[in-house]
Amino acid sequence: MHVIELRFECFDNTTISAAEQAINGLLEAYRANGQVLGREFAVAFNDGEFKVRLLMPEKSSLAKRYNSPWVERALQGLTDAKLLHPREKYIGQDINSEVSSTEPASWQLLYTSYVHMCSPLRNGDTLQPIPLYKIPATFNGDHKRVIKWQTEWQACDELQMAAATQAEFAALAELTLCDSDLFRRGWDLRGRIEYLTKIPTYYYLYRVGGESLAHEKARSCPKCGNNEWLLEEPLLELFHFRCDDCRIVSNISWDHL
Structure with missing residues (x-):
């Protein structure tokens, strides 16, 4: 598993409530599609941007080709909340979790x-x-x-x-x-x-x-x-x-x- 940090910046005036709803909606959509793991996500606000660290199965888990329709809708929700699409910062491999399968399975x-x-x-x-x-x-x-x-x-x-x-x-x-x-x-x-x-x-x-x-x-x-x-x-x-x-x-x- 891999750890990344997502950063959400505002491009216009917004509210904490609107940003919270949009960001949490995206994280839940990612979770429902298996793109991020875990149940709770700590979203921090500092220096005018929102940050969250996530555990993912692979380094490429948030690639657009894996997005579900609900993820795409949640990404649009960020725009409605006056937030830019998130910027990714790769932190590293999690040493306490398992490595995802990359080989075809016979069963x-x-x-x-x-x-x-x-x-x-x-x-x-x-x-x-x-x-x-x-x-x-x-x-x-x-x-x-x-x-x-x-x-x-x-x-x-x-x-x-x-x-x-x-x-x-x-x-x-x-x-x-x-x-x-x-x-x-x-x-x-x-x-x-x-x-x-x-x-x-x-x-x-x-x-x-x-x-x-x-x-x-x-x-x-x-x-x-x-x-x-x-x-x-x-x-x-x-x-x-x-x-x-x-x-x-x-x-x-x-x-x-």
Whole structure:
């Protein structure tokens, strides 16, 4: 991932309120298209200009060729707010985040966790994140639904990892059960991405609990009952199960590894 600074200058009289609305609208449009990462953006005003530092999947993430219709509309909104289009200043590569995938994937998967800020679409050969703007828009011109699903998955993951309240059990059900709302939305998004990219796309189904290691190895695919989805060797050292019919990968319960 890469860090840049955007600077917004005024070309005519404006107000803080108008500038704030226009800048935040642009940042949210970039986020919904996967061009910038994270949830919160600190916008500072100093010496007559607005500045914000952003984390991006690639150095070229804000190139015009990747813009969604909503990004283009938000850029026009800057003009309406009497702001020039932003100037970019490259800061450098972020040493605490992952490198985006640059190689074609033979298969891909939806995989995230509460500690990941990167794209939830991963190259199945390397597990590196694939920038969402590199694939066709999933719905309504961008990838807002994928980002929303990722946010919900991460919220559930953080609750179950904290293990401090009764909410843990509801969150865990969303992550591990095939009849949960979170699974249904994510699995449908997976199918949409596979249709658009023509690349086999899988959904990661989180697994924790279980009676024993032997019991875990004997369990079947929870969606179709396939008894032969256990792999001889784990994929990417993480996934011990793969059902090609249901497009699901999963792990042996972390409690028994």
